[in-house]
Amino acid sequence: MPTILDACGVETPTEVDGVPQQPVDGRSLLGVLDDPDAQLVPPTQYFEMLGSRSIVHGEWKATTDHVSRGVEDEERLLPGSRDFAADRWSLFRLPDDFAEARDVADQHPDVVRELSALWDAEAERNQVLPLDDRMQERLAAMIPPAWPPPARASYVPGGTPVHDEALPLLFGGFELTTDAEVPDGTVAAGVLCALGDLNGGFVLYADGGRLAFACSRAGDLDRVVASEPLGAGRHRLGVRYDVGQGGKEEGEFTLHVDGEDIATTPLGGPFPYTFQHGGAGLSVGHDRGLSVDPERYRPPFAWRGPLHEVVVDTMRGRGRAERSADDELRAALHSD
Incomplete structure (x- = not known):
């Protein structure tokens, strides 16, 4: 920060938005x-x-x-x-x-x-x-931010990885849905989205035509794979994490295609509160760095076809009123 201010010829402010600065x-x-x-x-x-x-x-x-x-x-x-x-x-x-x-x-x-x-x-x-x-x-005792992470967020390909701390909080349950196409005459393959890497993170991808999701908890890998290959055309492809019930910390992952649940696997341990701090971030349409599931693919393993959107929706956001575009913009500027 002092280097940037010096390069711009700006004095370090003693006050920002009426708040005295340390x-x-x-x-x-x-x-x-x-x-x-x-x-x-x-x-x-x-x-x-x-x-x-x-x-x-x-x-x-x-x-x-x-x-x-x-x-x-x-x-x-x-x-x-x-x-x-x-x-x-x-x-x-x-x-x-x-x-x-x-x-x-x-x-x-x-x-x-x-x-x-x-x-x-x-x-x-x-x-x-x-x-x-x-x-x-x-x-x-931590004071929560005035502008917390969103309960629901949408991402599109082409940008840089989304910082972990800007994502919705996932540990309480979430649904991740992608709007993607499998071109005619091709086998579905590639990463739809990936967060983190083999040290901690998750990836939604297709391999050999079959949709799969893998989650690495500090190297302990849980994987769920569809039994049938994806057909050609435009699909809603995703995964849902449901938290454990009756006091159990573990939950389960469920793959879904076009609104239908197709495969489920139990989580092998507690879902992390956060995977990484300042780590690899969320990549859309490809992976980067170290693979989350190194036995199945090597980055970048880009999605073979059009990918329109990735939506992350946390359970705590269900039933809540959507914030206006002005509120979303204000939250983004204040939390950046």
Whole structure:
């Protein structure tokens, strides 16, 4: 942001829409763009994530061994402290230990004290204190955005991938429907839409003429495949995710063609709240990067025929009044 403002000759605003802005600690990199040999003095950078802390200052980096609460595997398996008062700071000298492999905290206790105090000062200045290492409680305390993701959204081919955080929230159930054509004399094949990759995501596609849907939950793959091939012509092709009933976390995926359910498979585990953060995004009409279902296709595996639209409709949006075009535009601008 400071680089862009500098390039445009715009001062950093102290107020936006009547709201005072926090100071921007970042700085312009325009000087490096003008002179590749220019050297910038390394800034002080501090970090905090669920109680884990770290700071980079000059040639040093200090980081704690704190283990947060709320992630079962981390609580059970990770070495480190579960008590803020008992946290140990490790120290690394970055110029000759870029990989942070040699902890020299015991050799430089004065530097550790200096960086620990500097972290406290930076955290207080940026309103990070008091510290809280509980995941569920921090998630529950988050203030939702004024312009939340839509309950229903429509996408068309030809654009860049849709950012994960701009999509409707899918964990509560959804229906994904595509308007696609299978040309005469061809076998239906290709990706209708794909989100993420084999590390986490889902894909609706056809292989060998048969419609299929695959969902990867951190590498655990659930797949449902139609028993009959698609015929030529224009179709409504999609999948529905129904959440589990009676307290069960797992649900099921159901393929449907032209409004008729044709195949169902149970979900092998809880459906993720979100697949990725800043990941591959939703691609329409093809896949990119790493395949969601590497046994069945290799990206881009573009859809062989016209694809008119992909609609994502979440269950929470059923029965709600549609927002006006002005409201949708205002929401998009404020959430971008």
